[in-house]
Structure formats: structure tokens, C-alpha cells
Amino acid sequence: MARLVIRNCSVLVVPPAGECRVDEYQDIVIEDGVIDEVMPSGAFTGEAGVEEVDASGLIAVPGLVNSHTHSPMVMMRGAAEDVSIDDWFNRRIWPMETNLTPERVKAGARLACAEMLLAGVTTFVDHYFHADQIAAAALELGIRADLAPTFFSSAGADGREAAYDAARAIRALGAAADEYPRITASLGPHAPYTVTDEDLTRTAEVARAEGFRIHLHAAETEDQTRSSQERFGATPIEILERTGVLRAGVLIAHGCSLTDSDLSILTAQAERSRRSDQPGGLFDQPGPFDQPGPFNQSDQSNPFDQAGRTTVAACLKVYLKLAMGSTTPVKQLQQAGVPVGVGTDGAAVHNTLDVWESLRLLALTQKQREQDAEWMTVSDTLRLATRGGAAAAGRPDSIGAIEPGRRADIALVDLSGPHCQPLHDPRAALVYSTRASDVVTVVVDGNIVVRDRRLLTADLDEILAEARAVAHTLVDLSRGGAVQHYAP
């Protein structure tokens, strides 16, 4: 049995509702990847064979969750600046993505995992091509991930089925690697405007039959929603409803432009999943990945298919930078019973995979959106970035909080820098002052993956050198063509 004790830290306690609090002078005892006890410092007496981390002066925060990203796109950061959303897709990114190869994707994913771990991000929820390579990178670097292999209907039935197979293979890989899988898979249709109703319906069927969740983009802008109504006679959310995607359980990236009808649909779906589930609030429902077991047995009926949980990932920097005009209506989604997490989206527009930046932008823009400085409090923001992210990752009960019984995903953060001091409120410092560089030590699934700001699981210099060596090949626009055309 592997034991780890984090000694003498403050602990950020994030309850399912209400104010967060900070308990000082605590020890966190971890056994076999699970938080066993959180107790006053000194109460745990040392034993032989117990690994220790002295966290004096640091605050233990639930590892942050990047609720929506395309991790290998770090390879394109800075290569598509100051362009409209149309040009971003059609003249930059989708042409660049004709250059993707498994090796280049893996180089990007390794860099992305390194960036995230060093910043205290312990889980990421990904949507991309060659997702098996991302799985390999995540396994190597020691981060937790849920990976959805992307497909468009333009790739045909073969492309779609290949993407399902990729999800099955990743699931099997995750199950083979760990007793409690650190790597899980979702199905990854791109969006209702690039995937047909027929393919969405088929995806929902596979998801329900095999216990997958679905991760896709929907309702990103008002233009998209309006155009969807015109072209398909339904909003993106109505399409998810009629194709069975909502009932299968879905993580919606963005959900910025929702109609009243959409919110009614989402409310009804949340109601259905709550009725068939344990009682409880937004953050109180077990998710499909909260228990191991069935996910390496795809022939077995899915024990969680009744849940049909919907979650939404909000990626604020992207909405602002692409001048998308609207933003995720977090208040209305919470009223509908839909948990919201924060994400970075791909670094080809977000430039970083920094969830501290994302959660801060979420708080700031939500206050502005609602014209209410008392809304989206420090505590609510921290909850979205942790418990909300856990829900987005399909693990609302097993990560996202420092509590006995949860997987030990923890970031130890130093708030002693001049930009955080004096420290009237460490919770406010975490939302409004902290930089990713304040993260000192990171534990994922009970393993120390970053210690004293150094990545332990791989050679960062080698990762950087590899990324730099192939970066130019990914932004090369000379071959022409594109993986898809953006015309939502």
C-alpha cells in the first residue's frame, strides 16, 4: 500500500454549496491514490515507508480541472492572432490541421500536459484528433484526462466509427494501466453544425450502449443558434435533445447562446437525471467515471446510462478574444440544474492552458454579464473550477475536493509572494491574485508529479525541444486544403 502524507498545509475546503473555508495546519494522509484523512498537523504519526511532503506555508487546493481543451493545439499558440472567428477556422486553424500526424500530436500533448501540471491542473477534458497519442502523453506525464476523439460527418461513416474505436481503445488503455482508471474516454462528435443528426443519433446509441459520455461543441455564438434554427429548424440544444445526445449524457463546450426553450430542455433533462439518481444538489451526483469497473467491459450494459447528466464548460478568454458576443449563462444554467466547469479551449486561441486565468476571467465576466458585483463570488468561482470541473470530467464524486474517499488530486500553492500579500483572504488570493507560477507541488492520484516547481514525470527540456523542433510543420499553410469548413 502506497502512502503519502502532505504535512502542515492549509486546506481549501470547497463544500457543495456555500462559502469555501481554509483550515490551517492540516495533514493530508493519502493511501493508494485516495485521500484517507485530513487531520490537524501532528496527529498523524510517522511510519516507515510513508512518503512525506512538507507543505509548511502552502495552501492545498483541489487540483484544477481544465473542463474543455484541445491540448495539442499548444503547438499553434500565437499563430492565429487578431483574426475573426471565420478566418480563425477557415484561414488558419483548419488548414493547419491538415498537417497533423500522430507524432506531432503527441509532441503537443506532452507539452500541454507539462504546462498544465506545472500550473496545478490535475485533470483535463480533451477533444481532438489522434487522441490515442494524447492518452499516451497523459499516461506518461501522470495527469488525469478524459479524451474524446474528434470527428466530423464529412469524414463519413468510416471516420465516425474509427473515432468510436479510438474511444474504446483509450478506455481499454486506461483500464489496463490503472486499477482505478486515470484515463477515460468520451465520444467526440465535433458540433451539431459539422455532424449530422444521423451521426449524432448513432453516437448517442453507442454512448448509451457502452457507457460513454459525449463531449461536443454547441451553441457557441448567437449566429450559430440563429443559423441552426434556419438550417435545421432547431437550436443546437434542441438537436442534442432530438438526437438523444442529451439523454446519453453530454459535456457541452461553451453553450453561450441558449434560448428559453433550450433552458427548459436542459432543466427537464437535469430533472430526469436527478430523479433516477441519488438526491442532492448540483455537485452531488455520482458520474460515469466515479467508479471503475465497467469501462473495460464494453460488452456489459452500462450501469449509469440512466443518468444522462449534462454539464457545460465555459472558456471565457476565447469568447472575448474572438469577439463572440455572448458568454456562458452560468446563472441560468445553475438554475436549470446544470453544473458548469471552466476550461481553456485550445491554446491556438487561448494561448495558455492556465485554468487560474480561466477561473478569474469567469468570475470577472460573470459579474459584468449579470451587472451584479455580488454574483459569482470567490467561493462560487473556486467551486466551479474544482467541483464543477469534476462534474465536467464525469467524476463529480471522486475528484474536485480534498475530502476523505476522493482521489488525491492536489495542488500546493504558495501565497507568500508580494502580489498576494498581505493575505486578508486566501480564497480571494486564489481567484484574483494567484499566478500559475505560484503552484509549487502537485499530486495526481496520490503521486507527486511536480515538486518544488519541477516536473518529475518527464524531462521538460526534452519536451520543449521536441515541440520547438516540429512546431513549424504544424503552422505550415503551404499544402492547401482544410480538415473542415466553418460555416455554421
Place this chain on the structure above:
Amino acid sequence: MARLVIRNCSVLVVPPAGECRVDEYQDIVIEDGVIDEVMPSGAFTGEAGVEEVDASGLIAVPGLVNSHTHSPMVMMRGAAEDVSIDDWFNRRIWPMETNLTPERVKAGARLACAEMLLAGVTTFVDHYFHADQIAAAALELGIRADLAPTFFSSAGADGREAAYDAARAIRALGAAADEYPRITASLGPHAPYTVTDEDLTRTAEVARAEGFRIHLHAAETEDQTRSSQERFGATPIEILERTGVLRAGVLIAHGCSLTDSDLSILTAQAERSRRSDQPGGLFDQPGPFDQPGPFNQSDQSNPFDQAGRTTVAACLKVYLKLAMGSTTPVKQLQQAGVPVGVGTDGAAVHNTLDVWESLRLLALTQKQREQDAEWMTVSDTLRLATRGGAAAAGRPDSIGAIEPGRRADIALVDLSGPHCQPLHDPRAALVYSTRASDVVTVVVDGNIVVRDRRLLTADLDEILAEARAVAHTLVDLSRGGAVQHYAP
């Protein structure tokens, strides 16, 4: 003659208009605080007595300018979260400010200067009480500053005159300390809603007679502008016009809610100052502090009073966090000929004094405001944070760019971290990826004040200990009362 050579860096070249560029493998030669030459690496041959900084792998960026702040408010960061703007002023900050003493202000200012220098901020433009203490801290820590002693009309004629005297004393202190003063002063009426027309008129007279600029808050929200029209029959900008403040030259903090009439007034004023000045664009006008000399001779007529330059400081995090509803209309201001800089405002709402964060938020929110992802480009953003800040500080010709003849205010930044790599565009990395912790070495007025991320001019641990020791006294609400009531 003191000589410093920064060897083998890349240099961010920020022209007055158009795209920024990066020149690689450069040496920057500095003499007596002034940039003497920027030349290809190796062209400058070493001499005895020349101090050297090896900047291999780093990019030299014009030192950032914090165009509007209340530096000692770092002492209150995190002590007024999730409250409305009314409560922020009336139930938190203005009651807290009854606790100000010279010693406490100095402790806060020292911490603020340390935070800013370590983050590559080489100049700050401040507005606060006990400004002599801020001057002392800035002199000690080696940062450049323009300081406006704050006053309200509620303090009476004595309070007003005392604030002018404080500005005179700071100017004299700055002139006595350096041949080219690093510390300058402005006059600091708080705002048109807390200072009477009579006092503003008197301030404009003193400013013109003695060569001061005026630094105040105006047009912060739509409510303020509307209320000003109702109470005073004029918008805040119209009040600045009728009291002579605009003609004297003013730095306006915020300027979020401007009417068409306001923009016409600002356009006309910019036109007047351009006509009486050198020809040139927004960033091509010498400012009152661009030349030393007259500022320690308050009995001398002011050689720059014809200028009457208006500049505006935009502090985006504050507008979002306090849900102020509007934001600085940068596009319209630039069309009016008014230079804009970026600022943090006080850390009691902004939580940090991080100008990297401010400039990024400026770019993001401007794209959103104009619904144009092609607006507020990377180059324009960098220009606002450097040349725009220089204009806001009254030194458009002497700081804000790495060019021969300008004061040597330079931040050396490391873009080799995983959050910046691969580096397709270093300019984009500076706007969208960089963290303040990427700043390695900082030069102000030719002096190395931060080296290898360590503050050289003071003991950071001592500064932090002092701040922590007095922080509780500043947020104490037990004595009752307030320095002012917010009812604009």
C-alpha cells in the same frame, strides 16, 4: 559616467504606429540612465568599468507603465470582495481609509513598488493620501513614479492647499534626488463628484501657473455621467472643460462613460494641444516631464502650459469586478487624438498591480466591446502599455520605448516557459501568455533594480514582514466614520 550594456537580447520595438517587431541578437548600451545605442550583439566592444547583463534568451521590453493606481491599497487586497460599487466605497474602503497613517502608507507603498518592479513595471502613476511617503518608497526602491496627492473638497480649502503643497514638496524631492527627476508630481483632486467646480478651477490655475498636470477620476460609470448631468448640469468631461482642467492637461482615470459631446470636447482639446506643439501622432508629443529643469522652480512660468494634453488610463479588471457596466472607449478616444494607457487602479479591487494582466484584459475586452476580433491587435496593445503609459505619465518622449535618447527603463522577459512555447510570435506571447513571473531582470533609469527575479534595492522579506505586521490595522472597521461618502 555610468555605463551598462545589456547583451545578446531580443528587443521589442514598439513604433508610434503600425506593427511592433522583434529584433534578435541585440546589445543595448546605456549611459547615465539613457539608452545610447541599440546595436547588433557583439558590435559593442567591452571597456573597463562597464557593467554587463547577459540577456541571452530574453526579450527586452520597454518597462511597463501602470497608468493609474493607488499603490498603498495593496494593504487592503482581498478585504472587499464580492460587493457592489456603493458598498465597496461606503462600507469598506472609505471607512478603512480613516486608518491611514504615514507609516502605514509607506509600508504599503514599499510593498507595491516591490510587486511592480518584480513584474517589470518601471513607472507608476499614483493618486493617494500621504503621497510624500509614496515618494520616499519609490525613491528607495528605484522605480519611476508620478504622484498626485489626493484631496476632496470636503477637506476644505486647507485640505486642498495642503495637497498642492504636498505636490510641490514631492516635485522638489524628485528634483533634489536626481538630475533628471525620477519622481514627479501632479495635482490630485479626487473626482468631479467629490471636488467642487471652484476647487477644480483653482487646481487648474495652480497647474498652469506651476507646470503641474492634473490626475483625477472622471466618467467612471454611466450612472456617474447621468447623475452629473442632473446635479451639475454637465457631464464630468464638461465640468473638466468649464473649470479649465482640460486646458491645464489632465490624466483621466477610467473615462468609461463618455457622451458624444464629451468626445467632441476631447477632440477639440487634443487639436489645440497638437497645434501648439510639434506635429505628430498620438505618441509623438513631448510631455511636461520629458525635460527636467523647470519643475523645481515653481516661481517660473510653465514652459509647457500650452500643451494641455489629455490622456486616459483604462483599468479593465476593476470595471468587470465591480460590474460597472461600461469600459473605456479606446477606439473613440484614439480617434479623438487622446492617448490611452493601461492601469491597475488600487489593489483593494484589482488585487494585484500586474500590468501584464491589465494589458491582456484591455485587449480581450476591447475586442468584445467593438465586436471585432481584428481590433486592438497585439501590437496596439503593447503600444498602449508602453507608449500609452508614457503619455499617461507625462513622459511620452522620454520613456515607453527602447530607443536611443530615451531613459533606460527595460524589462527582460523569459519566454522559454512551457506556457509560451513554441514561440511562433513573441509579441503575441507578451500579450496573451506571459506571466509577471516571467520577468527576470529590470532596469529603471539605467539602474538594475531586479536581477534574476530578485529585488536588489530593498529587502523583500523585510518589506513583506512590515506589511503583514500592520495590515490588520488598515482593514479595521471598528472606529467608524469614513474619509468620504460615495454618492456620485
